[in-house]
Amino acid sequence: MVRLDGGGRIVAVNRFLAELLQYSGAELRGRLLSDLGSAPWASESALAMVRLGVYEHLRRRELMLMSRDGLCFSFEFHEVGKVSGDRLIECLFQQLEPLPRRLPESEPPPTGSGVQRIVSPPRFLQIVQRALDRTREHRRPLSLMRIHIDRVGDPGLPEPAWTPLVLRGFAKACAQRLRQSDIVCRFDGTRFAVLLIDVATSGALCAAERLRTAVARDASPAAMGYARRIGLSIGVVSTRTGRISCAALLSRAQAKCDEAREQGGNRVVA
Template sequence: MISHPFSQLKIKSRMRGLARMMGWVRDTDYRLLNHHLLRMQEKQDLDALLAEIAHCLAAMLDYRLFAFVIRDDTGVDVWIDPSMFRDAFSRIVAEDLGLDSDADIRFMGPTDTEGLQQRIARENLDVRSFEEKDFTAHLYLATGRKLLPYHDEILMTLLSGLRAALVNHVRIRRLEGAVARDGLTGCYNRREFDLQLRRQLATAKRHGNPFSLIFFDLDHFKKVNDLHGHLAGDAVLRTVAREVGQRIRTGDLLCRYGGEEFAILLPETEGQRAADLAERLRSALAGFEVDAGKGLKLRVTASFGVATASGSTDAETLLAQADAMLYRAKEEGRNRVAF
């Protein structure tokens, strides 16, 4: 069949029009990119930089979801917009990164999660990643526009603009991690305990998961210091922290609450499982000797109190319940678990 010359002209005209339109769209996107790159240079912190990138991509690609994930040896940070996808995205990130649970994720940026949470599937997300010496970064997008080849260059340009800020962010987080540790035992300190308790309890409430808290206190510890000196007492505290730390899960947090008192935060753990863990720890501590130096061997025991949060339990109430159980364990003779 022979095409009519007029029809061929119409097709060529439409193709030229489409090419002009695509060129105009591309030029518009690059002008938008340049505008936001200049604005990024004015930002002083990572959160503000990510917000600027979000504004750029919202105007350019009309995204349904924008999220940025940073992972280093201290944990995982996530910046996400809009927050209505936070729960679903937490599960996607946990699976992508091989996390024990999404309780290991720390959120930056918008934190409003009061609205109805929405589902989103992994196959609906486009991902760009890069790796530095000390961290990996991942950009997730669910776009309202089809991604064109030149958008890859735009996305990588935006990521390149973030690199210096990411290096500083990871460095600062490591310094904060050092501040969060108890110098003697290496456990998290009281300040970090208070912060993590509220954070993890809020996560448990949001997902409807169980959450438990263990307090334990070394029995008659004052006698160790009085009879053998503070160096021996320090050896006991370090050994107890090491032995307990080796017997809990990666996602559990061991903290030195104060003096000879410790606490363990147990996400996704209901009461009986927490009590069973406390009993295993009690038995383990009672079953070994601490090398306190100069040939001195000491035996220690500990009393444990266990509390579990319900849907309405706040941090202060959970602390009071765990403390009451610890007191009961001591009143009933020490070297035991109260739940």
């Protein structure tokens, strides 16, 4: 299925795998379900499990594939020949990363004291995993926010006309209210995540509240002359031991974010 050269680069990938990125999410889901049993790579030794879902289901030993319309699919490998699963996925990530983005990224925030960029989901997952490894080794705190922009719609103004304004406002708020070391990721249109390294729960809650207040004040359509207001639902989780998987950390933060939305939105839950 996969052959590596002496330097660890992939020199041969199954054609079926290479073709997946050409499909939309719905097409890809149907193709995977219909071809799973007959695909050359669908052997017990090469493929342990296929997950169809979004980024919060990803784990360190899974391969992420993103369809052209932004839907994610992950594949967990246990072993391929003598290549360990971790090594295989590391190599695959390195070569998938330069592909054109299937998820649009908002404009980079202004340079200054705040965050320098909004990274792609694959890059974010790599950073989170390294941060968890560091936390396990040095017992330094780590916190993660999952963020949803609430009430993004205005009957009096088509969404495409003002959504970029809201996203730019959100990016500006991140630049002003977060540290340069904080990592921001845009998962899709209105869902974001922020990794705060060396920040415990109390500090993460303060940062989340600062960000929520700034967005509600400066990035709402109301601040741009429209009646509609927006807010942020933010879920916060922290760890001091790092004894949690990347997927579990993201999933718990998302659960807190969902809880914030169920409580009416525009609030922080930890």
